[in-house]
Amino acid sequence: MENPTPSTAGEKRPAENAAEETSTEVRLPQKKYFRQRAHANVFSDHHLDYPVSPAHMDWSKNFPAHFAPKNGEPAEGAVAKDSGKKIEFADIGCGYGGLLVALSTVYPDTLMLGMEIRVKVEEYVNQKILALRQNHPGSYDNVSILRMNAMKFLPNFFEKHQLSKLFFLFPDPHFKKRKHKARIITPTLLSEYAYVLRPGGIIYTISDVKDLHLWMVKHLDAHPLFVKIPDEELLDDPAVEHVRTATEEGQKVERNKGDKYLACYRRITDED
Amino acid sequence: MPLLPFSHIIRHPTKDVVVLSFGEHLQAVDTKSGTILASTVALEERESNGLQAQPLTNTPDAAQENKARVQVLAFSPDGAFLATAADDKVMKIWDTESWKCLGTRTLVRRSNALEFNKDGSHVITADKFGDVYNMVRDIPDVVAPVKTAETSEDAEGDEDEGEQPILGHVSMATDLALTKDNKYIITSDRDEHIRVSQYPKGHNIETYCLGHTSFVTTIKVLPGASQKYLISGAGDATIRIWEILKGQEVQTFNIREALGMPPAEADAEDDVTVFSFSICERKNHIAVVVEKESRILILHWDEAAAKAELFKIVELEGTPLSAEYDRSGNLWTSAIPAEGQTSNAVSVYDNEYVQQDDLAKYVNTFGSKTVEVIPDHFVYTEELRKHTTDWRELKKAREEKEAARLAGDPDAPLSKKRRKNKNSRKIPDVAAADSSSAATPEQVQE
Numbered sequence: 001m002e003n004p005t006p007s008t009a010g011e012k013r014p015a016e017n018a019a020e021e022t023s024t025e026v027r028l029p030q031k032k033y034f035r036q037r038a039h040a041n042v043f044s045d046h047h048l049d050y051p052v053s054p055a056h057m058d059w060s061k062n063f064p065a066h067f068a069p070k071n072g073e074p075a076e077g078a079v080a081k082d083s084g085k086k087i088e089f090a091d092i093g094c095g096y097g098g099l100l101v102a103l104s105t106v107y108p109d110t111l112m113l114g115m116e117i118r119v120k121v122e123e124y125v126n127q128k129i130l131a132l133r134q135n136h137p138g139s140y141d142n143v144s145i146l147r148m149n150a151m152k153f154l155p156n157f158f159e160k161h162q163l164s165k166l167f168f169l170f171p172d173p174h175f176k177k178r179k180h181k182a183r184i185i186t187p188t189l190l191s192e193y194a195y196v197l198r199p200g201g202i203i204y205t206i207s208d209v210k211d212l213h214l215w216m217v218k219h220l221d222a223h224p225l226f227v228k229i230p231d232e233e234l235l236d237d238p239a240v241e242h243v244r245t246a247t248e249e250g251q252k253v254e255r256n257k258g259d260k261y262l263a264c265y266r267r268i269t270d271e272d
Numbered sequence: 273m274p275l276l277p278f279s280h281i282i283r284h285p286t287k288d289v290v291v292l293s294f295g296e297h298l299q300a301v302d303t304k305s306g307t308i309l310a311s312t313v314a315l316e317e318r319e320s321n322g323l324q325a326q327p328l329t330n331t332p333d334a335a336q337e338n339k340a341r342v343q344v345l346a347f348s349p350d351g352a353f354l355a356t357a358a359d360d361k362v363m364k365i366w367d368t369e370s371w372k373c374l375g376t377r378t379l380v381r382r383s384n385a386l387e388f389n390k391d392g393s394h395v396i397t398a399d400k401f402g403d404v405y406n407m408v409r410d411i412p413d414v415v416a417p418v419k420t421a422e423t424s425e426d427a428e429g430d431e432d433e434g435e436q437p438i439l440g441h442v443s444m445a446t447d448l449a450l451t452k453d454n455k456y457i458i459t460s461d462r463d464e465h466i467r468v469s470q471y472p473k474g475h476n477i478e479t480y481c482l483g484h485t486s487f488v489t490t491i492k493v494l495p496g497a498s499q500k501y502l503i504s505g506a507g508d509a510t511i512r513i514w515e516i517l518k519g520q521e522v523q524t525f526n527i528r529e530a531l532g533m534p535p536a537e538a539d540a541e542d543d544v545t546v547f548s549f550s551i552c553e554r555k556n557h558i559a560v561v562v563e564k565e566s567r568i569l570i571l572h573w574d575e576a577a578a579k580a581e582l583f584k585i586v587e588l589e590g591t592p593l594s595a596e597y598d599r600s601g602n603l604w605t606s607a608i609p610a611e612g613q614t615s616n617a618v619s620v621y622d623n624e625y626v627q628q629d630d631l632a633k634y635v636n637t638f639g640s641k642t643v644e645v646i647p648d649h650f651v652y653t654e655e656l657r658k659h660t661t662d663w664r665e666l667k668k669a670r671e672e673k674e675a676a677r678l679a680g681d682p683d684a685p686l687s688k689k690r691r692k693n694k695n696s697r698k699i700p701d702v703a704a705a706d707s708s709s710a711a712t713p714e715q716v717q718e
Contacts, residue, residue: 052464053482119671126679147675152442152463155480181401188403188440191469195477224475270473 026131031096034124050153057157059087062144063111087111087158090196091167092150092184095249097125099169101132102246104143106238114145122147151189154196161198165239168205170249173212185216187223194225197267202229204243206262208253213261226265234264273642275617278606279649280342281596284368286351288599292606292618293342294640295647296358300371301639303598306631308639310371315638323637343652344383348392353409355395357383363397365409380405380435385448389471398448398459402441406472439474441465446656447491451516452499458516460488462656466504468516479519484508487656489546495553496575503558503580505546507656509536511560511571513580522578527562530569530582545653552597555623557583559595559603563653568595568605570625586625589615593649602631608646
């Protein structure tokens, strides 16, 4: 593959990178260039791209190894025909992508997607995934990220009962009472999560903020479509360990010797 | 001095009566004779043009003292009750025999849509926050405001008290409809969603009807034996028909084409917006009021073919605000007169869509009240539009484009600023450029 000149589109590239391209390792992006404030207003009208409906979504840009481009033109690196797989895991507010990267090799045959509303953070994860795919050919094809407001637009991306796992790791606590409605777990939003999650599917929540954990537990307990998974059952779940430790936020909590409160719920039905 | 225009017209389900709202007031009109039966404001002394001065069956209602504009109205299916809600969050239930207000209730938030369930026992409201409440209709005469966590901010642990919504959208709810058997409730929002949920167990979402590309303004279940179809209007210049339980679009009706308008400009933010529908079951006609458009579209609905076709265009004088068929199939319309014109506030069209001035003469002579200035009637649709010219949005748009380009998306447009300051970027390019490098050279040539 021809190496274009470093002045392409104004990118500053140290000279070593030109040589690195022919070597096996691509340098992973560095987080320090992708820091962004933790809070984003989920209710405002961000400039987000979202499809009119799940059938309209072209996943070939995110998962070129599994989806053919919708407009029929063969794209570089994309397969010619859909593999038939659908995304099953979604990490809402995936941050710097720690969980996804960890789960990608634990469940290599499952497609998983992270959603992140912050621009720079999503950029970082995207670059990281592309680098990982290059460094480990054949791996990490099943993971990707999307810049998206999951609170508003989940039904635009996922069909009814499509997902088998939904992750909410260390969500924004929105401490003030008037901000509680912006929390990612609310009674009304839980119905939307139940729509995209199949019966038997699991919601994973973890937080270091006890108040938020209690709030999430309260609302999940109260919702007719979710039932708590007892701790003994969780021991068999390979995803749980990564939920606790794989994310940057989780590692930060460990460094600061904080507590982590985990709560997982199964989606059930109450239709007669 | 102008007359306050009639913002809404709604027909009584079992009697030959329509109720018109104007500002904070209501008037009930007999559709056979055109006489005003009841009014919440005393009829003004006016030039009667030879018409008999109108005696009223009731006196003005003291509960209408505040200036809150009536936004939504709904009759119970048996016609016994009328529910109205205004923009001060107060909902009122009226008795439709005596036209007296039976009770009031302060809603959690302003209602954008109000409907009764089929036995009239509950009133459902979809509010501006996106929440839908299923409230028992019985209201004592004096009611304390409904308390929930949002209304009592200082009280701790209050979140358990108060009415809970049966379902909620994350953005503003714009309309709601129930299937005739009340098994399903359909709600629409500002983010183009139409959601079909079970009723009253609103937490069970059946499906979504996705297809509109702009805020959905109004939805109605279409009449017919099958009860399968929904009609929706939005700010994207289309009317769509859906098979409700499948969430499938069966038809897109292009309003611009029907009105002979050219296609919208590519980056136009706002487009032709549907205001309301009125359905005449007997004729299977749907009257469509389009925002700030003097022509009303009459569509004919063919259930067997699952298709709505343009039947006729009725041109009004002035800007229509509402249109409603009465039980005889006459179409009552209300409009804001054009600048400098003195056209009638209400025009009635018979079954052949020929204007009949007789029926409207009483309400045009004695109805409504004079005001200094006609208020803006389009404030609420304006609220639905996404304002993307905010500086924050522009900044985000720039960030978006940059992020897309960095991520290696070959379709991302290059911002003009980038071309000038090629070397001032802070983020070092690493892995992304490798996979997208084949695509980027073309962009720089632009």
